[in-house]
Amino acid sequence: MMRLDYGVTRAPARLIFGPGQRRAIGTAAASLGKRALICTDARFGALPIMQEILKDLAEQGVQTQLYSETEAELPLESILACVDRYRDFAPDVLIGIGGGSCVDLAKLVSLLLVHSAPLSQYYGEFKVPGPILPVIAVPTTSGTGAEVTPVAVLGDPALTMKVGISSPELIPHTAICDPELTLTCPKGLTAISGADAMAHAIEAFAATTRQADPAMAMTRVFVGKNVLSDHYALTAIKLIYSNLRRATSEGGDLDARTAVMLGSTYAGLAFGSAGTSAAHAIQYPIGAMTSTAHGLGIGILLPYTMAFNLPVAAADYAEIGRAIGVASAGDADEDAAKAAIEAIRALFAEVGIPVSLRAIGIDDAHIEDISTLSMNAKRLVENNPRPLDPSTIKGILAAAMQAE
Known part of the structure; x- marks a missing residue:
């Protein structure tokens, strides 16, 4: 049973939430310096709203340079090119505006403008030697939680899968x-x-529980399930479950969009200390093999990894089931947990996520390699509540391949 007196939260110094709050970017940047490098992508960089943001920054006395060439999956060479192009500009602050790749680019360019290359020396946990330039993170999607997390992910051509750098120094x-x-x-x-x-929140809520060693938070980025992450995670699950259908089908519904973004931010705060697990570990090689979006693979895998974890995570999943209203207090934990898994499966199917890995190009010939490569994501494998090995991962994959 989890100890109820141990918790860890890592978060930005300032977290500003709400419709219209992008108008705080200028004053926030001016409080941190006089030169800002903005990292975004071509789509957002071309929108009129980008011009509004640039005008706001100029009115606050902040000189800017705009990099609008961020690529999906964040290739290493694009990070290095951005650093080389703007090193002489010497920004005081980095502003990442966009999806997770844009925010992660801002984090990693900031890192390399302060600390020496190569970036590979920082792969893993707690390897960033000290503070980086301050980052302002402005998400335009509701998913990665990168705006509040200590993690940045990139694609290194020397490695088979995407790789992460995890350090509290990377929190915007x-x-x-x-x-x-x-x-x-x-x-x-x-x-x-x-x-x-949703996967961030569920995997954080059902992460493995570790003994509350006083040194753990200083040596392990992902400490596992804890009382503080649980609060964020369960709130996130309720918000996303209740509003994702409407945010997807009625994209102009600001109330639904607000609820899902709040849920995404809470989920980031949850997994920023508790961590994620099986679905994320298995998606990394799948994403590399299929060149499909991270969230797509995660959405397919999550119901199957939850089913695998059910024998040891029934109490946690039951609490989720009761929180989202698909189970009642009188239901046995196993029944409530199964109801939660089916509810998540139904939600994902309703918003258009396939139920089978075959839909994204995985076939039986891939299973051996995926099961082996998934184990390389050690921090995620170790965080799963039920032990993972290549054999058990094959079982998860087999279930996800047979689905109709």
Whole structure:
């Protein structure tokens, strides 16, 4: 049973949430310096709203440079190119505006502008030697939670899968979460981003429980299930479950968009200390093999990893089932837990996420490699409540391949 007196939260110094709060970017940046490098993608960089943000920064006396070439999955060479291009500009602050890749680019460019290359020396946990330049994170999707987390993920061509750098130094100084920025997010991206956020919350809530060693939070980025992450995670699950359908089907519904973005932010706060587990570990090689979006693979896998974990996580899943209203207090934990799993499966299917890995190009010939490569995500494998090995991962994959 989890100890109820141990908890860890890592969060930005400032977290500003609400419709219209993008208008705080200028004053937030001016409080941190006079030169800002903005990292975004081509789509957002071309929108009129980007010009509004640039005008706001100029009115606050902040000189800016705009990098709008962020690529999906964040290739290493693009990070290095951005650093080389803007090193002489010497920004005081980085502003990441966009999806997770844009925010992660801001984190990693900031890291390399302060600390020496190569970036590979920081792969893993607690390897960033000290503070980076302050980052302002402004998400335009509701999924990754990158605006509040100590993690950045990139694609290194020397490695088979994406790799993460995990350090509290990477937590943005300021997160500005404005759900109005998600109103134009396409239906498909809204769905898979929401599935990713839901997985963050569920995997954090059902993560393994560790002995409350006083040194743990200083040596392990993901400490496992704890009393503080549980609060964020369960709130996130309720918000996303109740609002993702509407945010997906009625993209202009600001109330639904606000609820899902709040859920995504809470989910980021949850997994930023508790961590994620099986679905994320298995998705990494699947994403590399299929070049499909992270949230899509996560959405397919999550119901199957939950079913695998059911024998040891029934109490946690039962609490989720009761919280989202698909089970009652009088139901046995196993029944309530199964109801929760089926509810998540139904939600994802309703918003358009496939039920089988075959839908994204995985076939039986891939299973051996996926099961082996998944084990390389050690921090995620160790965080799963039920022990994982290549054999058990094959079982999860087999179930996810047979689904109709």
